[in-house]
Amino acid sequence: MSGLDFQQFLSAFIVLFAVIDIIGSIPIILDLKQKGRSVNALKATLIAFALLIGFFYAGDMMLRLFQVDIASFAVAGAFVIFLMSLEMILDIEIFKNTGPIKEATLVPLVFPLLAGAGAFTTLLSLRAEYAPINIVLALILNMVWVFIVLKLTDRIERMLGKGGIYVIRKFFGIILLAISARLFTANITSLIEQFQALK
Numbered sequence: 001m002s003g004l005d006f007q008q009f010l011s012a013f014i015v016l017f018a019v020i021d022i023i024g025s026i027p028i029i030l031d032l033k034q035k036g037r038s039v040n041a042l043k044a045t046l047i048a049f050a051l052l053i054g055f056f057y058a059g060d061m062m063l064r065l066f067q068v069d070i071a072s073f074a075v076a077g078a079f080v081i082f083l084m085s086l087e088m089i090l091d092i093e094i095f096k097n098t099g100p101i102k103e104a105t106l107v108p109l110v111f112p113l114l115a116g117a118g119a120f121t122t123l124l125s126l127r128a129e130y131a132p133i134n135i136v137l138a139l140i141l142n143m144v145w146v147f148i149v150l151k152l153t154d155r156i157e158r159m160l161g162k163g164g165i166y167v168i169r170k171f172f173g174i175i176l177l178a179i180s181a182r183l184f185t186a187n188i189t190s191l192i193e194q195f196q197a198l199k
Contacts, residue, residue, distance in 0.1 A: 021169065024088065042147065074186070078187070
């Protein structure tokens with residue numbers, strides 16, 4: 001689990017691609033631009049990457065501080081990813097952004113669209129299964145993709161159309177649902193074994 005593995009990298013990339021869901025965020029980005037709220041693609045990408053990579057490494061220390069192991073966090077993360085998948089599949093809003101900051105590049109673009117609770121949770125949940133190098137490389141490639149989409153938002157929206165974006169969002173909603181189920185089943189067993197060992 002410690003070395004570079006293409007299958008792990010690809011799996012981590014797909015999971016993060018679905019969670020970050022920059023394609024699904026295109027209508028929101030277009031709406032922000034129409035309201036005169038400028039979006040700086042490079043600034044948004046760099047800040048989001050810094051937040052995510054920082055949490056990826058520091059988050060583990062935070063868990064140890066609260067005496068929470070990765071398996072426990074992965075199970076909790078499975079529930080968050082499950083709720084995110086329901087949002088995408090059922091067109092409902094579970095995670096509401098009610099913060100006071102109105103500047104578009106930081107809020108809502110960087111947080112919570114790019115570097116939100118779901119992405120933070122997913123990164124640490126993936127650590128329960130994949131080598132860190134594969135997750136970091138997958139995150140870097142996702143951030144490159146995010147930058148490209150932010151730069152070409154109008155063109156991608158015209159190319160895919162509202163229907164295409166809608167279908168992609170539904171598809172990745174189902175992928176996330178399956179991922180949440182796999183994360184839960186893969187880690188709940190070790191938690192049960194730990195609980196039984198305490199008896």
